[in-house]
Amino acid sequence: MATRDKVLVANGQGFWGDSILGPVRLVNEGPLDYLTLDYLAEVTMSIMQKLKLRNPEAGYATDFVKMVERVLPTCQKKGIRIIANAGGVNPQACRKAVAATVKKLGLKGVKIAVVEGDDILDRLTDLIDGGEELLNMDTGAQLKPHLDKVSSANVYIGAKPIVEALEQGADIIITGRATDPSLVVAPLIHEFGWSFEDFDKVAAATVAGHIVECGAQCTGGNFTDWQTVPDLARIGYPVIEAYPNGEFVVTKHAGTGGLVTVETVTSQLVYEMGDPANYITPDGLADFTSINLEQVGENRVKVSGIKGKPATPTYKVSISYHQGYKTVGQLTVAGPDAVAKAKLCADIVFDRVKLDGYEFTAAEKMIEIVGTNVCHAGIASAPEDPAEVILRIGAKGSDKAKINRLGMEIVPLVTSGPPGVTGFAGGRPKATDIISYWPALIDKGLVQTQVSVEEVN
DSSP, rough: OOOOOEEEEEEOSSSSOTTTHHHHHHHHOOSSSSSEEEEOOOOHHHHHHHHHHTTTTSSSHHHHHHHHHHHHHHHHHTTOEEEEEETTOHHHHHHHHHHHHHHHHHSSOOOOOEOOOOOGGGGGGHHHHHTTOOOOOOOOOOGGGGGGGHHHHOOOOOSSSHHHHHTTOOSSSEESSTTTHHHHHHHHHHHHHTTTOOHHHHHHHHHHHHHTTTGGGGGTTOOTTGGOOGGGBBBBBEEEEEEEEEEEEOOOTOOOOOOOOOOHHHHHHHHTTTTTOOOEEEEEEEEEOOEEEEETTTTTEEEEEEEEEOSSEOOOOOOEEEEEEEEEEEEEEOOOOTTHHHHHHHHHHHHHHHHHOOOOOTTTTTEOOOOOOOOTTTTTOOOOOOSSSEEEEEEEEEEEEHHHHHHHTTHHHHHHHSSEEEOOOOOOOOOOOEEEEEEEEEEEEGGGOEEEEEEEE
């Protein structure tokens, strides 16, 4: 049985680094029941794992703690519950930092939940020895030969443990690598009393989560008709107005900037889309071809008719591994013949390192002349003779010393190259790790999530 006739769920972060004004304004500028925050991308997990190796108290989204300090007093007054996958690879450390913030604010009785079980990095060898091959979904290759290079391995867990945390009364829920939509699926299942076998309703909640997972990207951000979007500086982050029958309205707080139309919502719906009839999450499958969109008011789009299917027996695993080194530097090249001079600069750099015994193949080189239609090459014509361009020059490979040697030859172009070379202020570029992505599947029976709730007084 549904306990409410309407639930308001908003998402205030589309990634780690999104504007802190998103959640702050969502909490302060209108009514809300749940504030969700999506911090994690595939490469983010590897970055967090490296941070944790350097410091056992690191490995989570530190921005989340700062955000909690700014919004929690208001959330407590309004009864807004917070759900975030900010835990990264160290959810317990994240909880510890949030608990310290709660005490700093002088708040009492705040329940903080942690959802764990997604991090399987330490289990990879045992899993493979037990017959779980973790084949690369793109290439079919086996992970075992690359185990010594793996830096992170996290299962995309779903909404079930988040629902469990809500049922235990958590005010703040911190997860590791939960799927983006599950942050929205969980509160709707909890509030409306849905079963995970209510496939259409779970699919509807999944679609709602997908629409808002990138924050303001559904309210006019990154929108093709950007000229029609008012007041982007004060863009409103999205709010889902959900109902027990599975229908919902995408909107934003009154008086905020941005735009919610069938077109802005559609733009986000097709983002990161595979098979539209089978959008797979750990909670179930959603048929995006069944979605009906209707403009029902200013900045209000109704979403209905969504059909769903049972969940698959596997979870997706996000694995990252080290695959060599790279470096990239850039210069501004100005004046007459800017493009020709930029090309010459690139040739000079690679010729000089070759003179010193380091040769790069074409596949290892990276040369971009920004201003000559690099982003839309082959689609739109490039200007014949731009007055200035940016030369981006770099390389990749397994030899760190070789990559660093290249970085040493970019700065000298300012005085030993063609005229008009300037704009080098970032220091000598150095070799950094190349982190590659390894998607795989794992049997759900091999993954056990754990929920723990602690009250801060």
